[in-house]
Each structure stands twice: as C-alpha cells, then as structure tokens.
Amino acid sequence: MNNDNKRICKMCTTVIKGRSDKIFCSVNCKSQYSRQLKKVSYSAMDRINKILHRNRSILLETLGKNKNQMKTFREVLDNKKFNYGYMTHYHINNQGKTIHYVYDFSWVIFSDQEVLIRRIR
Ligand SMILES: [Zn+2]
Secondary structure (H helix, E strand, O other): OOHHHOOEOOOOOOEOOOOOOOOOOOHHHHHHHHHHHHHHHHHHHHHHHHHHHHHHHHHHHHHOOOOOEEEEEHHHHHHOOOOOOOOOEEEEOOOOOEEEEEOOEEEEEOOOOEEEEEEOO
16 A cells, blocks of 8 residues: 555545546536636636726726827826726837727827827727
8 A cells, every 4th residue: 555646636635536637536626626716717807807997997088088099198197096007908119119008098108208098999
C-alpha cells in the first residue's frame, strides 16, 4: 500500500477512488466546483463592465446627445470620476497620439490637458 498515490477531491477533500486522472470524488463535486468558478469570474467581469459603462455614460453626458465631437478639459472628466485606465480598445494614429475607446466613444488627451471626445458612428 502506497499512501503517496492518495488523491483528494479538489472540492471536498475526500479521498478519490478509481481512475488516476480523476480530480473530483463525484459528479456533484465537479459541478459544484465549476459553479463556484463561474461565480468568481462573473463578479470580476461585472466589476469591470460597470466601470466601462460608467466611463461611457460620462463621455455621453459630457458630449451631449446632439454633438459628435467636442474638446473639453481633463478636469471636467476628473471631476466626474472618469476612470482613464478602463477602455475597450485603443489605437495609435499617424501622429503618434493614442486614441482610447469605450465602446462607441473615444477620447484623446493633449499635452495642454485638453481632451477631445468623439462619438464613433
Ligand atoms: Zn468531493
């Protein structure tokens, strides 16, 4: 009898019997584990999605419903607690400027702290 080969269930720590590639003691533990994993990753995505939606709302609110682009000051977005670290994608234009996107909106920050906000159609 070799105890080094004892494997315990990843979910409930019961000793596993049967095939050597088994990670869980039962189907029940396996599905419970995957449910927990899903819950954790969904709450992480939720947190990030909320920040992205908030950023988009701030850009929409600043730009207004009828304009497609405007320049404002960084301070305006700062005051609304815009989170510059969260975007959906970015693009570096031929002038070396980084254009940040949140869904269908973009923003570019200039050296004088002006911000160009655009709605992408
Ligand atoms: Zn188990």
